[in-house]
Amino acid sequence: MTESRQLALVTGASSGIGLEIARQFQSRGFDLVIAAEDAGIRAAAESLNDGTEVRAVQADLRTAAGVERLYATATEGGRQLDAAALNAGVGRGGTFLETDLSDEFDIIDLNVRSTVQLAKLVVRDMAARGTGKLLFTSSIAATMPGPRQAVYNASKSFVLSFAEALRDELRGNGITVTALLPGPTDTDFFRRAKMLGTRIGQGPKDDPADVARQGVAALFDGERRVVAASLAVKAAGLLNHLLPEPIKARMNRIMSMPTNRAG
Numbered sequence: 001m002t003e004s005r006q007l008a009l010v011t012g013a014s015s016g017i018g019l020e021i022a023r024q025f026q027s028r029g030f031d032l033v034i035a036a037e038d039a040g041i042r043a044a045a046e047s048l049n050d051g052t053e054v055r056a057v058q059a060d061l062r063t064a065a066g067v068e069r070l071y072a073t074a075t076e077g078g079r080q081l082d083a084a085a086l087n088a089g090v091g092r093g094g095t096f097l098e099t100d101l102s103d104e105f106d107i108i109d110l111n112v113r114s115t116v117q118l119a120k121l122v123v124r125d126m127a128a129r130g131t132g133k134l135l136f137t138s139s140i141a142a143t144m145p146g147p148r149q150a151v152y153n154a155s156k157s158f159v160l161s162f163a164e165a166l167r168d169e170l171r172g173n174g175i176t177v178t179a180l181l182p183g184p185t186d187t188d189f190f191r192r193a194k195m196l197g198t199r200i201g202q203g204p205k206d207d208p209a210d211v212a213r214q215g216v217a218a219l220f221d222g223e224r225r226v227v228a229a230s231l232a233v234k235a236a237g238l239l240n241h242l243l244p245e246p247i248k249a250r251m252n253r254i255m256s257m258p259t260n261r262a263g
Helices: 016-027 040-047 064-074 101-129 150-169 208-220 231-240 245-255
Strands: 007-011 031-036 054-058 083-086 132-137 175-182 225-228
Touching (some): 016 031, 016 083, 016 208, 101 150, 101 175, 132 208, 150 225, 225 231
Parallel strands (some): 031 054, 132 175
């Protein structure tokens, strides 16, 4: 990789928001380390290969060993991370009574534990140098209880709170921390979460390129958080600050229930 260029790490980057975040860093002149658990990360790297140096890492970040290997690969040869987008995440629809505990642990391991572990590694290095940028992908789901997505919403609430706390702690260390809160986005999330047959799964969705563009712009502008991308999603984000928790819980349950339409 080119030492004179800045380096950005993006997780969950084989498709969707993560891949588009990588494109945004690429457009700003960064070299890239992109990671995902699936083999599609190789094709993603090829799609970004237009002069930018891109390193693809296939790793299961649900495991501590996977996180350690990713960080070691990203920084091998003494290369330093100038920015990191901790974007990898997974969901699972259904009531807590009916979902498998293994699915809930996957959510916790990827969305929460790996985020904390990777952030610990990245932040220590950035703080030692007195510079860096961190983008955490939370969700508008973080602003409401999540019936039929109970563990997922809770995990995204954790990410949001964690990002806000780190921003305050690191304010004197030259590190920018921004939380990205997308609404429903046209990615593979709903299929993987087994939610294609739900109201939210079949409803309108934002373009992941728009979400990524707004998120990375907010990061470089030093913003605390950004609700992305459409005006409807931004309005929902504002409304969630006003509505009581029981009302938001009911809304989430309705949107996450299966419909009679095939999906």
